[in-house]
Amino acid sequence: MTTKPKFTEKKYLVTLLCVTTLFMLWGVAITMGDVLNKHFQNVLGVSKSESGLVQFSIFGAYAIMGIPAGLFMKRFGYKNGVLLGLSLYAIGAFLFVPAANAESFNYFRIALFILACGLATLETVAHPFVAALGKQQTSDQRINFAQSFNGLGTIIGPVIGSYFILRGSGVDGSLDSVKTLYIVIGCVIAVFAIVFSTLKIPALETDSTQLTHSDDTVKPTNVKKKLFQHRHFKWAIAAQFFNAAAQGGTWAFFINYGHEIMGFSDELAGYYFALSMVFMTIGRFAGTFLMKYIAANKLLAIFAFANIVMCIIIGGAWGWPSFVALLMLNFFFSIMFPTIFSLGLKDLGTHTQQASSFIVMGVVGAAFFPYFMGTLADQYGISKAYYLPIICYFIIFLFGSRFYKVKG
Numbered sequence: 001m002t003t004k005p006k007f008t009e010k011k012y013l014v015t016l017l018c019v020t021t022l023f024m025l026w027g028v029a030i031t032m033g034d035v036l037n038k039h040f041q042n043v044l045g046v047s048k049s050e051s052g053l054v055q056f057s058i059f060g061a062y063a064i065m066g067i068p069a070g071l072f073m074k075r076f077g078y079k080n081g082v083l084l085g086l087s088l089y090a091i092g093a094f095l096f097v098p099a100a101n102a103e104s105f106n107y108f109r110i111a112l113f114i115l116a117c118g119l120a121t122l123e124t125v126a127h128p129f130v131a132a133l134g135k136q137q138t139s140d141q142r143i144n145f146a147q148s149f150n151g152l153g154t155i156i157g158p159v160i161g162s163y164f165i166l167r168g169s170g171v172d173g174s175l176d177s178v179k180t181l182y183i184v185i186g187c188v189i190a191v192f193a194i195v196f197s198t199l200k201i202p203a204l205e206t207d208s209t210q211l212t213h214s215d216d217t218v219k220p221t222n223v224k225k226k227l228f229q230h231r232h233f234k235w236a237i238a239a240q241f242f243n244a245a246a247q248g249g250t251w252a253f254f255i256n257y258g259h260e261i262m263g264f265s266d267e268l269a270g271y272y273f274a275l276s277m278v279f280m281t282i283g284r285f286a287g288t289f290l291m292k293y294i295a296a297n298k299l300l301a302i303f304a305f306a307n308i309v310m311c312i313i314i315g316g317a318w319g320w321p322s323f324v325a326l327l328m329l330n331f332f333f334s335i336m337f338p339t340i341f342s343l344g345l346k347d348l349g350t351h352t353q354q355a356s357s358f359i360v361m362g363v364v365g366a367a368f369f370p371y372f373m374g375t376l377a378d379q380y381g382i383s384k385a386y387y388l389p390i391i392c393y394f395i396i397f398l399f400g401s402r403f404y405k406v407k408g
Contacts, residue, residue, distance in 0.1 A: 005135035008142060011202045012133040018199055019133070020146045022082065022126050025189065026119045027153020028160070029089065031277065032185075033058050033112065034251045035161030036178070037370075038259075038266055043175060044105050048256065048377050052370035055248045057109040061116035062123075062244075063364035069124040070357025078132075079201050081125035086193035088118030093186030100179035124360045127341050128352050132204040140296045140342045144288040147338040151281030155274050162270025166255075227351040232406050233358075236344025239399035240362030242392035243336045246307075248366025249373040249389055250329055256382050257326060261317050272323075276330040283334025300339045300400030303332040307393045317383035326386075336396060343404045365392075 008016055037051045073081035092115025099107035130146045131139040164181050228234060254276065258269030283303075290299055310332065313325035341359055348355050369388070377385040 005137040007138055007145075008134040015199065015201060016130070016133050016142075016146075018196060019082070019126055019129050020149050021192070022085075022122050023146045023150035024153035024156075025089070025192065026122050027150040028157040028185070029115060029119055029153075030058070031154045031157030031251065031273070032161045034254065034273065035158055035165055035270060036108070036112075037252050038255045038270075039161075039165050039178070040105060040108070042266070044103070046105060047374070048253065048382075049371055049374035050105075052252055052372075052374035053109060054112065055252050055370040056367040057112040058116040058119070059244065059248060059364055059367035061113050062120040063361050063367065065117040065120035066124055066357045066361035066363075069121040069360070070354055072121070073125050073128075073356075074353050077201075078125055078129045078204075079196075079199065081121060082129075082196055083193055085118045085121030085125060086189055086196065088121060089115055090118070090186045090189040090193065092116070092118060093182045093189060096182035096186075097179050100175040103175060120360060120363070123363070124357050127338075127360075128345065128356045131342065131345060131352070136346075139345070140291055140339065141288055143338040143342045144284055144291065144335060147335075148281060148284040148288065151277060151284050151334065155277040155281060158270050158274040158277065162267050162274065166266045166270045227348070227355060227358075230348060230351075230407070232346065232404055233344050233348065233351075233355055235399050235403040236340055237358055237362045239340045239396050240337070240344070240359050241365035242395040243333075243340055243365070244363040245365030245369035246389040246392035246396075247333060247337075249369040249385070250326075250333070252370040253373060253377060253382055253385060254326065256377065257314075257386070258323070260382050262319075262323055272327070276327045279327055280330035280334045283331040284338075287335035287339070296335075296339050297343060297400045297404040299335060300343070300404075301397050302400075303335060304393045304397035304400060306332040308390050308397070311386050311390045311393070314386040315383055317381075322383070340396070340399065343399075347406050 033054055037054045040046050040054065041048065041051050069081065069085070072084060092111050092113070095111035095114060096108070099111045126146070127143060130142050134142060160181070164177050167177075251273075254273045255266060255269040258264040258272050259266055262269070264272065287299060287303075294302075307329055310325040310329045314322050314329070316322055341356075344359050345352055345355055369392075373385040373388055376388060
C-alpha cells in the first residue's frame with residue numbers, strides 16, 4: 001500500500017511559518033503601490049497612463065532582478081536569498097523619505113524600483129523554498145497555502161494605504177503620510193530580517209532526484225533535457241506574464257473604477273479594493289481545498305474562463321452587477337499565480353531554481369499592461385479598459401487546459 005504524501009514534515013514547520021510570512025509581507029507592498037497610483041494622480045497631478053508607471057517601476061524590477069536573484073540563491077542558498085530580498089525591501093522603503101521631501105514622481109519610482117527588487121528576490125526564493133518543504137506531490141498545496149497569506153497581505157496593504165494615505169488625499173496635497181508610513185514599513189522589514197537571520201534551516205528534500213545539503217544548496221544531478229526544452233515551463237512563463245499583466249491592470253485602476261463608475265470617494269473605493277483582496281484570500285483557501293478533488297490545471301482553466309466572463313460584465317459598466325464582477329475577478333484570480341508557478345516547476349530537477357527565476361521574470365507583464373489600460377481609460381473611459389485583460393485570461397485558459405502537460 002502507498003501512503004499519501006504529507007502536506008509537510010514536522011521539522012519544516014517553523015521554516016514554513018517564516019517563509020509563509022514573507023508571502024504576506026510582499027503582498028502588503030504590491031497592493032500599497034496601487035493605492036499610491038491614485039494618490040499620485042491627486043497630489044502630483046499625473047494622468048492615469050502616467051500613474052501606470054508606478055506598476056512599471058515595481059514590476060520592471062522583476063524582469064531585471066529575476067535572474068540575478070536566482071543565481072544568488074543557487075550560489076548562497078535560500079536563507080541568504082531571503083535576507084538579500086528583505087534588505088532591498090527595507091532600503092527601498094526608507095528611500096521614500098527623500099522622495100517625499102523632493103515631491104518628485106521620478107524619485108518615488110526609483111524608491112519603488114529598489115523596493116521591488118527586494119520583492120522580486122523574495123518571490124524568486126520563496127516559491128521553490130516552499131516547494132522544497134515536503135514532497136513534490138504536495139507542492140501545489142503548499143504554494144497555494146503560502147499564497148493564501150500573500151492574500152492576507154494584499155488585504156492589509158490597501159486598508160492601511162486607504163486610511164493613512166487616501167483619507168486626506170487631495171485635501172492638503174501632502175506627502176507626509178506616505179513618508180511616515182514607509183518609515184514604519186522599512187523598520188518592520190528590517191526587524192524581520194534580523195529575526196530570519198537567526199533561523200536554523202533543516203536539510204531540504206524536493207524530490208527523489210534533487211536533494212539539498214544542510215546548508216540548503218543543491219547537489220548536482222543529471223538532467224536529460226535542457227531547461228528551455230521543457231514545453232510546460234515555457235508556457236508557464238507566458239501564462240505568468242499575462243497573469244501578472246491582468247493583475248497589474250485590474251488592481252491599478254480598481255479605485256478609479258469605484259470613483260468614476262460607482263461614485264465612491266477615493267477612500268471608500270480603497271476599502272472596497274481591500275474587500276476584493278478578501279475575495280482573493282477566500283479563493284486561495286478554497287482553491288487549496290478544491291485541489292484535493294480537482295486537478296490543479298483544470299481548476300486553473302475553470303477560473304480563467306470565469307474571469308473572461310467577469311471582464312465582459314465589468315466592461316459593460318452596469319452599476320452594481322459590474323462592480324460585484326470586479327470584486328469577483330480577484331476570487332477567480334486567486335489561484336492563478338501560485339498554480340502557474342507550481343505547474344511550471346514540475347519535474348525540472350536541478351533546473352528548478354533557475355526556472356523559478358524565469359517564471360518570476362514573467363511578472364514583468366504587470367509593468368506594461370497598466371500603461372496600456374490607462375491609455376485606453378484616458379481615451380474611452382475606465383470601464384472599457386477592463387475588456388483588455390480578456391486576452392490575458394484566454395492565454396491562461398490555454399495553459400491550464402492543454403499546455404501544462406510535462407512532456408518526457
